[in-house]
Amino acid sequence: MSNAIEISGLRKIYAAQGNAPAKEALKGVDLNIPSGSIFGLLGPNGAGKSTMINILAGLVNKTEGRVVIWGFDQDVNPRQSRAAIGVMPQELNMDPYFTPRASLEVQAGLYGVPKADRWTDELLELVGLTDQAEAYARNLSGGMRRRLLLAKALVHRPHILVLDEPTAGVDITLREMLWNNVRKLNEQGMTIILTTHYLEEAEEMCDEIAIINHGELVVRQGTRELLGRADGKTLVIDTGERVELPALPDGAHPEWRPDGRLAISYPPSRIRADQLLDALRSANVPIIDVASEQPDLEDVFVELTRG
Numbered sequence: 001m002s003n004a005i006e007i008s009g010l011r012k013i014y015a016a017q018g019n020a021p022a023k024e025a026l027k028g029v030d031l032n033i034p035s036g037s038i039f040g041l042l043g044p045n046g047a048g049k050s051t052m053i054n055i056l057a058g059l060v061n062k063t064e065g066r067v068v069i070w071g072f073d074q075d076v077n078p079r080q081s082r083a084a085i086g087v088m089p090q091e092l093n094m095d096p097y098f099t100p101r102a103s104l105e106v107q108a109g110l111y112g113v114p115k116a117d118r119w120t121d122e123l124l125e126l127v128g129l130t131d132q133a134e135a136y137a138r139n140l141s142g143g144m145r146r147r148l149l150l151a152k153a154l155v156h157r158p159h160i161l162v163l164d165e166p167t168a169g170v171d172i173t174l175r176e177m178l179w180n181n182v183r184k185l186n187e188q189g190m191t192i193i194l195t196t197h198y199l200e201e202a203e204e205m206c207d208e209i210a211i212i213n214h215g216e217l218v219v220r221q222g223t224r225e226l227l228g229r230a231d232g233k234t235l236v237i238d239t240g241e242r243v244e245l246p247a248l249p250d251g252a253h254p255e256w257r258p259d260g261r262l263a264i265s266y267p268p269s270r271i272r273a274d275q276l277l278d279a280l281r282s283a284n285v286p287i288i289d290v291a292s293e294q295p296d297l298e299d300v301f302v303e304l305t306r307g
């Protein structure tokens with residue numbers, strides 16, 4: 001399977017309700033997600049990420065377009081396409097009287113997993129809930145609930161795991177645990193799709209990234225290539241004190257930072273760092289220390305979703 005998911009011409013129009021007009025949340029999106037990848041689906045609030053994920057999960061009906069999950073067309077083989085995917089949702093509401101073990105058993109039942117094929121104990125172990133296996137859900141901490149949601153998404157051993165904002169509001173320990181689990185599952189061959197507001201996290205975790213904005217795909221690229229798109233770097237120089245600056249090559253923008261250092265932003269495709277340093281040196285600007293700053297995903301994201 002080369003593509004875990006193939007989406008073409010995907011449109012979603014939410015019908016008008018009361019005073020609210022109809023809303024076109026997805027405007028004909030084409031997107032392939034390669035199998036075996038950790039794929040980031042990013043976009044500003046209201047871009048259409050949840051709509052897309054909910055369509056993949058079979059929770060929202062699309063208006064138009066084709067969705068193929070693990071080779072199964074959603075409209076032709078709805079059961080198989082649903083079985084190929086597991087979704088860890090954003091919201092934490094769960095039945096307060098179910099224990100983690102019972103929740104997993106019920107979920108496995110919903111997916112028609114035969115008793116002999118269930119892996120409840122392994123799942124509890126995987127997400128670190130073995131000791132809480134028999135505790136009521138209402139007694140679980142927020143972090144434990146989230147881990148239970150991850151385990152629930154995995155009961156039917158899906159090929160594809162979708163994580164919708166998995167680390168929103170969780171502490172660093174839990175975040176690391178989640179990412180360790182995700183990496184382990186990915187190494188075992190599972191395709192991972194995640195949405196996150198933490199761009200640093202996407203930069204670190206994802207092989208490829210798609211950015212959607214106003215219901216349209218803005219870009220889909222390998223994370224490295226995407227970061228390379230921003231043609232902007234910054235040299236940050238400690239000059240000891242504010243000094244008169246010489247003329248710099250065209251395209252370079254100097255600025256004094258509040259900490260007293262000189263920051264020169266420049267396009268590396270046209271200007272080399274040594275040209276900047278030479279210009280400063282020949283004007284006797286002291287160069288006590290130099291640091292170089294790369295653009296990060298945040299910069300690229302802002303540039304691509306501006307307006």
Ligand SMILES: Nc1ncnc2c1ncn2[C@@H]1O[C@H](COP(=O)(O)OP(=O)(O)OP(=O)(O)O)[C@@H](O)[C@H]1O
Nearest residue numbers: 014023024025043044045046047048049050051052
């Ligand atoms: N059930 C619904 N009925 C009507 N409009 C909706 C519904 N769900 C979402 N929308 C609208 O569709 C658009 C896309 O929403 P969606 O939740 O998919 O965005 P998102 O990218 O997931 O945003 P967020 O990051 O805030 O979760 C928004 O304008 C939203 O208001």
